[in-house]
Amino acid sequence: xxxxxxxxxxxxxxxxxxxxxxxxxxxxxxxxxxxxxxxxxxxxxxxxxxxxxxxxxxxxxxxxxxxxxxxxxxxxxxxxxxxxxxxxxxxxxxxxxxxxxxxxxxxxxxxxxxxxxxxxxx
Amino acid sequence: xxxxxxxxxxxxxxxxxxxxxxxxxxxxxxxxxxxxxxxxxxxxxxxxxxxxxxxxxxxxxxxxxxxxxxxxxxxxxxxxxxxxxxxxxxxxxxxxxxxxxxxxxxxxxxxxxxxxxxxxxxxxxxxxxxxxxxxxxxxxxxxxxxxxxxxxxxxxxxxxxxxxxxxxxxxxxxxxxxxxxxxxxxxxxxxxxxxxxxxxxxxxxxxxxxxxxxxxxxxxxxxxxxxxxxxxxxxxxxxxxxxxxxxxxxxxxxxxxxxxxxxxxxxxxxxxxxxxxxxxxxxxxxxxxxxxxxxxxxxxxxxxxxxxxxxxxxxxxxxxxxxxxxxxxxxxxxxxxxxxxxxxxxxxxxxxxxxxxxxxxxxxxxxxxxxxxxxxxxxxxxxxxxxxxxxxxxxxxxxxxxxxxxxxxxxxxxxxxxxxxxxxxxxxxxxxxxxxxxxxxxxxxxxxxxxxxxxxxxxxxxxxxxxxxxxxxxxxxxxxxxxxxxxxxxxxxxxxxxxxxxxxxxxxxxxxxxxxxxxxxxxxxxxxxxxxxxxxxxxxxxxxxxxxxxxxxxxxxxxxxxxxxxxxxxxxxxxxxxxxxxxxxxxxxxxxxxxxxxxxxxxxxxxxxxxxxxxxxxxxxxxxxxxxxxxxxxxxx
Numbered sequence: 001x002x003x004x005x006x007x008x009x010x011x012x013x014x015x016x017x018x019x020x021x022x023x024x025x026x027x028x029x030x031x032x033x034x035x036x037x038x039x040x041x042x043x044x045x046x047x048x049x050x051x052x053x054x055x056x057x058x059x060x061x062x063x064x065x066x067x068x069x070x071x072x073x074x075x076x077x078x079x080x081x082x083x084x085x086x087x088x089x090x091x092x093x094x095x096x097x098x099x100x101x102x103x104x105x106x107x108x109x110x111x112x113x114x115x116x117x118x119x120x121x122x
Numbered sequence: 123x124x125x126x127x128x129x130x131x132x133x134x135x136x137x138x139x140x141x142x143x144x145x146x147x148x149x150x151x152x153x154x155x156x157x158x159x160x161x162x163x164x165x166x167x168x169x170x171x172x173x174x175x176x177x178x179x180x181x182x183x184x185x186x187x188x189x190x191x192x193x194x195x196x197x198x199x200x201x202x203x204x205x206x207x208x209x210x211x212x213x214x215x216x217x218x219x220x221x222x223x224x225x226x227x228x229x230x231x232x233x234x235x236x237x238x239x240x241x242x243x244x245x246x247x248x249x250x251x252x253x254x255x256x257x258x259x260x261x262x263x264x265x266x267x268x269x270x271x272x273x274x275x276x277x278x279x280x281x282x283x284x285x286x287x288x289x290x291x292x293x294x295x296x297x298x299x300x301x302x303x304x305x306x307x308x309x310x311x312x313x314x315x316x317x318x319x320x321x322x323x324x325x326x327x328x329x330x331x332x333x334x335x336x337x338x339x340x341x342x343x344x345x346x347x348x349x350x351x352x353x354x355x356x357x358x359x360x361x362x363x364x365x366x367x368x369x370x371x372x373x374x375x376x377x378x379x380x381x382x383x384x385x386x387x388x389x390x391x392x393x394x395x396x397x398x399x400x401x402x403x404x405x406x407x408x409x410x411x412x413x414x415x416x417x418x419x420x421x422x423x424x425x426x427x428x429x430x431x432x433x434x435x436x437x438x439x440x441x442x443x444x445x446x447x448x449x450x451x452x453x454x455x456x457x458x459x460x461x462x463x464x465x466x467x468x469x470x471x472x473x474x475x476x477x478x479x480x481x482x483x484x485x486x487x488x489x490x491x492x493x494x495x496x497x498x499x500x501x502x503x504x505x506x507x508x509x510x511x512x513x514x515x516x517x518x519x520x521x522x523x524x525x526x527x528x529x530x531x532x533x534x535x536x537x538x539x540x541x542x543x544x545x546x547x548x549x550x551x552x553x554x555x556x557x558x559x560x561x562x563x564x565x566x567x568x569x570x571x572x573x574x575x576x577x578x579x580x581x582x583x584x585x586x587x588x589x590x591x592x593x594x595x596x597x598x599x600x601x602x603x604x605x606x607x608x609x610x611x612x613x614x615x616x617x618x619x620x621x622x623x624x625x626x627x628x629x630x631x632x633x634x635x636x637x638x639x640x641x642x643x644x645x646x647x648x649x650x651x652x653x654x655x656x657x658x659x660x661x662x663x664x665x666x667x668x669x670x671x672x673x674x675x676x677x678x679x680x681x682x683x684x685x686x687x688x689x690x691x692x693x694x695x696x697x698x699x700x701x702x703x704x705x706x707x708x709x710x711x712x713x714x715x716x717x718x719x720x721x722x723x724x725x726x727x728x729x730x731x732x733x734x735x736x737x738x739x740x741x742x743x744x745x746x747x748x749x750x751x752x753x754x755x756x757x758x759x
Contacts, residue, residue: 010560016567054556081559082552100559102566102593 002115003027005046007037007063008079009055017050020104024111034058034066041067046074048115050107051094053080068093075114079107138168207231216290216311219297222304224248224264233311236290238283248309252292254278263294264307277314289318323503326350331510340518347511348380351487351504358494359487359504363422365436366483372429374436374484376422383417385491421464433458439472440481445505446472447496466490471501473508477516485511543712544727555600562600566593612655612735619691619756620645620684622656626663627682630671638677645684652691652758658732665725666695666752672718673699673750686758690738693754702744710742 004026006017011032018028029046031037033055040046049067053060064076075095082099095117096110207230216233220226226243229251234243243251248264254276259265263274276292292311296304330350337343344364351362361381365374427434432441435456439446448454449469451462462468470488474481485508489496569589577583627634627641634641670680674697681696702710709715711730726740733740737757744750 010564012564013560013567016564016571019571020567081556081563100563101597102563102570102590104567104570 001025001027002048003029003044003046004111005029005031005037005040005049007031007034007049007055007060008052009033010052017104017107020108021111024108026111034060034063037063038066041071045071047118048111049074049076050079050111051076053078053082064094075118077107077110077114141168214313216309218243218248218251218309218311220248220264220307220309222268222306224262224307226251227306235283236280236288236311236313238281252276252309254292263292264309267294267296267307268304270304277318287315288313289315320503327503327507327510330507337514338518338521340515340522343514343518344378345380347508347514348378348485350507351485352380358489358492360489360491361418362485362487363418363425364483364485365422365425365427367429367440367481374427374429374434374440376425377483379416379418379422381418382491425464434461435472436461436484436486439474439484443474443476443481445474445501447498447501448472449496469496471496471504473501473505475508475512475515477512482512482515540712544731559597559600562593562596566590566597569593612658612732614653614655614736616651617654617656617659618649618651619654619659619693620649622654622659623663623682623684623693626660626667630664630667634671634680637671637674639671639674639680640678641680641682643682646686649684649686649691650758652756654736654756655732659736662729662732662754663693665729666754669725670695670697670699670750670752673697673701689758691756691758693756695752695754696749698749701746701748701750702742703746707742707744711740 002025004021006014006021006028008014008017008030009032014030014032018030021028029040029044031040035057037049037051049064051060051064055063060078060080064078067074068076076093077096077098078094079098079100095114098107098110101107214232216230216236218226218229218233224247226246226248229239229243233239233251237251239251254262263276266272266274277289279287279289281287290311291314292309295308295310297306297308299305333346337346348362348364351359359381361379363379363381364377366377367373368375427437429437429440432438435446435448435454435458438456446456448457448471451457451465451468451470465486465488467488467490470486473485473487475483475485487504566589569586573583573586573590623643623645627643667680667682674680678698680698681694683694683696685692685694706717711726715727730740733754733756739755741753741755742750743753
């Protein structure tokens with residue numbers, strides 16, 4: 001089963017994503033901030049990471065940097081309420097950039113696409 | 123016999139006859155006493171008669187002698203008087219002798235000439251010929267001098283017998299008799315025309331200085347300078363032409379010429395301005411438009427001389443930085459034939475305008491109509507004048523440059539402020555959007571989740587749907603705002619603007635119909651492609667078309683015209699709606715500014731940003747109740 005790591009500081013949103021993604025058939029692991037995320041990755045390497053940017057202690061960009069530094073094979077989807085990080089060069093390193101919306105269909109579709117692409121590449 | 127006083131000759135003859143008769147009677151007789159007595163008497167008589175005759179003759183001869191002397195004296199007096207008169211005439215002053223009652227005793231010829239007197243003034247009152255305004259008052263110099271005080275000097279302008287205008291001064295000098303009393307007064311009249319003119323000129327210079335300090339408008343200043351030079355009773359030149367140096371083209375170009383174009387005009391102007399002597403009066407009467415169309419002015423504007431060519435006297439003048447007086451243009455090697463013919467005069471003067479030790483132009487002045495010779499002294503005063511003028515011009519130019527720079531600075535400052543405002547709002551809105559978006563995701567997300575469940579009560583599903591809808595609406599608004607804050611760079615590709623407009627209009631077709639809008643499109647043919655981001659341009663068109671429709675809530679005409687002018691594509695969107703108020707017009711591009719009840723106020727701000735990113739401009743022209751025209755200009759490069 002495909003494992004998805006959701007990194008999001010908002011508790012309620014975490015719950016929402018977990019529920020919805022589970023419905024899609026993925027195994028979902030959540031982390032509340034960058035540090036937590038790194039810990040979870042040590043325990044188990046996920047197939048995909050969905051990363052929020054605005055988080056306390058360590059923001060999504062930095063976290064992504066660290067993760068990719070260790071293992072740059074993992075696809076990362078940035079899921080944020082900010083729309084202007086698109087031009088940030090670090091976010092180019094991500095495989096996709098999604099602006100958060102209450103309609104999760106875009107997120108779900110992007111997850112499918114990214115996973116498929118990774119499967120094709122490898 | 124009686125003795126009669128008789129005239130000598132007759133008496134002597136008579137007496138001699140009587141003696142002869144007596145002698146003849148007494149021939150042969152003895153002389154008696156009577157006879158002897160009468161004879162004696164007659165002899166006495168004769169003697170005395172003879173004596174008388176002698177005396178008379180003596181007297182006569184004495185008289186003759188006296189007449190001789192007096193004749194000589196008279197001649198002497200006459201001679202001396204002539205010498206005296208000569209001296210007085212040569213003195214060049216008017217003299218008049220008046221008595222204690224101001225009656226004229228004597229006046230010399232010069233005075234008669236100056237005061238234009240046809241008959242001798244002797245016997246009349248001094249006021250008859252002098253026409254001063256202090257007659258009879260205690261300011262009268264004659265009165266003052268009579269009372270032993272110092273006399274005032276009275277000054278007036280007169281027109282002499284030979285039609286010359288002169289300025290004269292009258293001074294009263296007391297004449298004392300042997301007892302040191304003042305019997306008579308000598309009125310001395312002197313010609314002060316030249317010094318008066320000089321004083322006048324210096325006064326003008328000072329006045330001119332004051333006026334030019336207040337004139338910073340360059341064209342007015344040029345006009346003023348030339349008027350001062352040609353005004354009567356100042357420098358009194360007939361014409362003056364101003365040439366200015368154009369640094370970019372390195373030429374000397376005629377800028378303005380003032381003066382009559384013909385001698386008839388000259389006479390007319392002379393009569394008109396004869397009444398106004400003061401410079402301020404002349405300046406006030408100045409009509410700046412008056413001289414523009416004169417043939418002299420037109421000719422001057424066509425005169426262009428390269429600064430490299432020193433054959434022309436005007437160019438030479440700027441190089442030498444000194445005035446050049448040309449007395450005989452035909453023979454002067456410094457004057458080219460063309461210049462002389464253009465000017466049409468043989469004697470003129472060129473004075474350079476020097477500011478900060480650099481030449482900025484030349485003024486050429488002449489006396490073509492009065493043919494008055496140009497004196498060195500006049501050129502000196504003119505040079506002083508022109509130096510002041512140069513300073514004034516330099517001031518005006520500097521001031522203008524300053525004004526321009528300030529305008530530029532103000533504009534830049536305003537753009538900077540707006541830019542900062544945008545940036546601040548951008549960052550704020552982005553922050554706010556982010557803060558709101560997150561909870562919205564949660565609310566909407568879970569509402570969606572809920573909507574998947576089936577409920578026994580159908581109302582629950584309806585309510586949940588409402589929640590989802592409202593969340594969507596909020597997200598839409600947030601998207602609009604964040605679009606605004608987004609520093610998205612346009613991805614330009616060569617596109618046909620008309621095509622983009624067509625697409626946009628097609629998109630809005632139903633909307634136009636719904637709102638009863640009649641759309642009229644006019645596209646010029648052969649409009650070239652422009653490098654634009656089609657999506658962004660479409661967004662701009664949409665914004666502006668929407669605004670136009672919303673300005674006409676009851677429907678109306680909407681015109682869209684696209685033209686190609688001056689390397690730019692111009693797009694006109696014209697509505698016949700309620701228009702934009704003057705006070706509001708300057709705010710329409712401000713972010714979040716809106717007069718619509720349900721507007722966000724970002725449409726035009728975003729549009730302006732997009733157009734400016736493409737190197738274009740937006741102009742809004744509107745009148746209340748008279749519709750609005752939005753003009754978008756896009757460069758093709």
